[in-house]
Amino acid sequence: MTRPEHFVDLGPDLLHEQTLPRAETIPSGWFTEPRFHRLDLEAVFATTWQYVGHLHRLVEPGSWLACEAAGEPVVVVLDLDGNLRAFYNVCRHRGGGLALGDGCGRVLKCQYHGWTYQLDGTLRGVPHWNLVELFDRDDYGLVSVRVETWDGLVFVNLDPEAEPLANVFAGVSETVAPIRLAEMSFHKRVVYDVQANWRVYVENFLEGYHVPIVHPELMRMYDFSNYETDVSEYWSLQHSPLTKDEHIYGQGGRASYYCVFPNFMLNILPGRLQTNVIIPVAPDRCRVVFEYYYSDTESEAARARIAEDLEFADHIQDEDIEICEHVQRGLASRGYDRGRFSVKYEGGAFHFQNRLRRAYRELIGSGRERQAPEPLDPQQDDVGIRFPDQR
Numbered sequence: 001m002t003r004p005e006h007f008v009d010l011g012p013d014l015l016h017e018q019t020l021p022r023a024e025t026i027p028s029g030w031f032t033e034p035r036f037h038r039l040d041l042e043a044v045f046a047t048t049w050q051y052v053g054h055l056h057r058l059v060e061p062g063s064w065l066a067c068e069a070a071g072e073p074v075v076v077v078l079d080l081d082g083n084l085r086a087f088y089n090v091c092r093h094r095g096g097g098l099a100l101g102d103g104c105g106r107v108l109k110c111q112y113h114g115w116t117y118q119l120d121g122t123l124r125g126v127p128h129w130n131l132v133e134l135f136d137r138d139d140y141g142l143v144s145v146r147v148e149t150w151d152g153l154v155f156v157n158l159d160p161e162a163e164p165l166a167n168v169f170a171g172v173s174e175t176v177a178p179i180r181l182a183e184m185s186f187h188k189r190v191v192y193d194v195q196a197n198w199r200v201y202v203e204n205f206l207e208g209y210h211v212p213i214v215h216p217e218l219m220r221m222y223d224f225s226n227y228e229t230d231v232s233e234y235w236s237l238q239h240s241p242l243t244k245d246e247h248i249y250g251q252g253g254r255a256s257y258y259c260v261f262p263n264f265m266l267n268i269l270p271g272r273l274q275t276n277v278i279i280p281v282a283p284d285r286c287r288v289v290f291e292y293y294y295s296d297t298e299s300e301a302a303r304a305r306i307a308e309d310l311e312f313a314d315h316i317q318d319e320d321i322e323i324c325e326h327v328q329r330g331l332a333s334r335g336y337d338r339g340r341f342s343v344k345y346e347g348g349a350f351h352f353q354n355r356l357r358r359a360y361r362e363l364i365g366s367g368r369e370r371q372a373p374e375p376l377d378p379q380q381d382d383v384g385i386r387f388p389d390q391r
């Protein structure tokens with residue numbers, strides 16, 4: 001089987017949204033080609049809210065957390081007046097790094113030649129600078145990044161024009177109620193490295209179709225015939241009643257799985273909430289960060305339930321990682337190009353692929369695309385992404 005022309009194409013027929021019962025999946029090259037990794041950083045990750053951590057990491061005035069968004073270094077700061085701020089974590093002298101990890105202090109100091117910045121981003125100390133001419137410190141403050149919070153979770157956005165975070169989460173708080181994330185206790189952070197494109201992992205999250213095959217224990221907890229998917233503009237929700245038989249989350253209740261485009265998830269089961277963020281690392285690699293929150297972390301019974309939950313979630317994650325890594329190899333095969341969707345169980349993955357198409361269309365419409373998809377290594381990457389106006 002030879003590669004079809006649309007393998008790395010972004011022609012209008014591929015960017016056009018179809019109806020779910022007739023839709024084909026996006027081409028496999030979109031999951032495997034290095035150019036699409038760079039395109040995703042530009043079109044998707046540099047234009048959406050990226051979760052960077054919980055506010056509990058920024059309690060002390062003067063504290064900061066070092067993070068990444070769209071592959072770029074960012075630092076989020078709680079300044080001495082209690083204002084949350086974010087900046088590119090890049091010194092304006094010659095690009096040195098400021099915060100190399102989480103920290104706390106009165107200034108941010110570059111780790112290269114020691115320029116210091118106030119926590120509002122203004123340049124303060126510039127060592128050995130008396131012979132420099134035509135230099136105004138005001139021209140060399142840190143470059144700001146947007147930062148907003150939702151229910152105690154901190155997000156940054158590299159796009160100054162992006163929708164406010166509250167608009168993106170509109171409807172989530174209402175449907176999550178009565179669970180209040182801000183009132184739950186943070187328990188643990190777990191990081192997984194996955195040998196698959198970030199979209200493979202996200203799409204796997206977005207459908208319950210694989211549950212009976214990949215997760216037999218999880219399947220026993222669900223009333224699977226009532227597993228449903230709802231989609232909204234910025235997010236999708238899968239939900240299922242849990243069986244009335246005893247399970248590790250009690251009896252009955254409901255599982256709710258939100259995915260806020262592109263890479264943030266809320267997994268809600270009785271008494272517990274887990275956030276996931278999926279970070280693209282390379283065309284065939286992503287990092288998955290789980291954070292666990294519980295309504296009760298103190299009692300002995302609660303601690304036993306938490307231990308059971310962590311073990312069960314880790315087991316389910318192992319099953320998901322294994323299948324995602326198989327899928328990544330399948331997508332890279334000449335034996336596969338495009339597939340179809342289950343209407344009942346894969347509406348979330350379909351919604352996600354349409355959001356992706358929209359992000360690409362918006363990038364094309366903005367005229368920014370020429371900066372993004374240039375190959376880094378022409379030897380490895382000699383097939384161009386063709387935008388419609390280049391045909």
Ligand code: FES
Binds near residue numbers: 092094111113115
């Ligand atoms: S690069 Fe920061 S002080 Fe030189």
Ligand SMILES: [Fe+2]
Binds near residue numbers: 205215320
């Ligand atoms: Fe799964």
